[in-house]
Each structure stands twice: as structure tokens, then as C-alpha cells.
Amino acid sequence: MTTTDLLIAVLAGIVQGVVEWLPVSSQGNLSLVLTLVGTDPAVAVQLALFLQVGTTLSAATYYREDIATALGALPGWRPSTAYDADHALATYVVVASLFTGLVGIPLYVFAVDIAGRLTGGVFIGAIGVLLVVTGLLQRASDAVSMGGRESPSLVDSVLVGSAQGVAILPGISRSGVTASALLFRSYDPPSAFRLSFLLSIPASVGAALLTVAGAGGLPGIDPVPAAVALGVSAVVGYVTIDALMRVVERVPFATVCFALGALAIVGGGGIALVV
Numbered sequence: 001m002t003t004t005d006l007l008i009a010v011l012a013g014i015v016q017g018v019v020e021w022l023p024v025s026s027q028g029n030l031s032l033v034l035t036l037v038g039t040d041p042a043v044a045v046q047l048a049l050f051l052q053v054g055t056t057l058s059a060a061t062y063y064r065e066d067i068a069t070a071l072g073a074l075p076g077w078r079p080s081t082a083y084d085a086d087h088a089l090a091t092y093v094v095v096a097s098l099f100t101g102l103v104g105i106p107l108y109v110f111a112v113d114i115a116g117r118l119t120g121g122v123f124i125g126a127i128g129v130l131l132v133v134t135g136l137l138q139r140a141s142d143a144v145s146m147g148g149r150e151s152p153s154l155v156d157s158v159l160v161g162s163a164q165g166v167a168i169l170p171g172i173s174r175s176g177v178t179a180s181a182l183l184f185r186s187y188d189p190p191s192a193f194r195l196s197f198l199l200s201i202p203a204s205v206g207a208a209l210l211t212v213a214g215a216g217g218l219p220g221i222d223p224v225p226a227a228v229a230l231g232v233s234a235v236v237g238y239v240t241i242d243a244l245m246r247v248v249e250r251v252p253f254a255t256v257c258f259a260l261g262a263l264a265i266v267g268g269g270g271i272a273l274v275v
Helices: 003-019 026-036 041-050 050-062 064-076 089-118 122-141 153-167 174-184 188-216 224-249 253-274
Strands: none
Touching: 003 050, 003 224, 026 041, 041 050, 041 188, 050 064, 050 174, 050 188, 050 224, 064 089, 064 188, 089 153, 089 188, 122 174, 122 253, 153 174, 153 188, 174 188
């Protein structure tokens, strides 16, 4: 472990803690940053997934009342009342998480395998293309009239869970894709982001466990830098979540996705030509 390793860990934690709450891919941008500072592309994908545990702690703390309410309703859960008001949130998270795994696990294997075969420049360019796709999806959702739905249904669980599974690919924004799917389902923005962020908690824990299992331990990082990165991302994520959510309501993040995607495509292409 060197001072450089610790600095990279702090940088990774800050990036993860800030962008996780925005409809711009935290995994894609963190993979991009890690690749630019010399991390192997395949390891960068694994680290980006693993470090989501830090912001998962932030989300669990921020939404602790919702979580407590959902857990408190579990003893009275019955299949016939699965999507009633008292049980809808817990059922939504469980069913959606199941579909996230069904879609996401095969894509995780695909993403790591492809990333390992790409040079850093090509990898960055590929992330840029996926960021542009996220921007197009975000722009499309902005054009849909919003309704007043708040309680999730079985259709929402399957749709949003599957969308979250696709977002395991680097560059596809998990919050952007899932929140956009909920907006398409006529949820107002606050409800869409709330359901999106709550669903991120089991997904991020599952992705981290999958990463550790696939790498046979912590992916390409020593325990101390890993702990530093997780701690920084948790603290930064918790401190900034309120401020960043206000920004989400004011700034057209499709534009941010387009800008970051264009920079990644141009920058990645330049690196590929040089290397």
C-alpha cells in the first residue's frame, strides 16, 4: 500500500459519494476515473461495483424510516395483500431485486469479460456511448406528463427491477434508468427517486458480494484503501444527498449525460490512438 493508493481511494470515494444520487452513471464515471489513473479496465468495473456499498450505507441511513416501516409490516404480509398500501414497498423491493438478479448477473459476467478485452481508451469510449444512451432515455422521460402515483405495483416491480439489472453495465445510470422507468409509469419525480434509491440498497449489496466472490476477495485493492474508499463514499454520500437531490430537480441531467458521454468518446478515442 502506498500514498498513491490512499489518494486514489479517497478520490474514488468522493466520486462515488457525489454522483451516486444523480441520474448520471456513478459506476460508469467511477470506472472512467479509475481507468484514467491507471487501473486495469476489468478491475475498474469490479471496484466501481464494490464501492457502491459505501453509498448504500448512506441510502439506508437517509431512508431509515421507510425501511423501518416496511420491515414492521412484514409480519402481517400475505400474498393476497402483497401490494396493499402497508406491504407494497416491501413487496416491490423484494420482487424487483429478484428481477435485478435475473437480468444483472448474466450481464455482469458479460461486462467484466468485455472490459477485460478492451484497451483503456476503447473502454472509456464505450462508457461514453452508454452515457449518451442514458441521456437519451432521460430526455425521453422528461417529455412524459407526470401523474400522481405513489404506491408500486407488480408491473412496476418487474419493469424497474429488470431495468436496474441492465444498469450493471458501466455507463448506464442505475438511478437514471430506474427513475426514468418510474416516471414513464406516471410517478411524480420525488416518488420516482425515492423508490429508485430504496431499490438500490439490496442491489448494491448483491453487486458487491458478486464482485468479491468473482474476484476471490477484494477486487484489485488492499483492505486499508478499500475501507478508506468505502468510508469516504458513505460520509460524502450522506452529507451531499439533500443538496444533490435539489440539484436533480433544477438541472437537465440529460445534458450532463450528453456532455460526459461526448468527452469520454473523444477522450477515449484519443487515448486509444495514442496507445
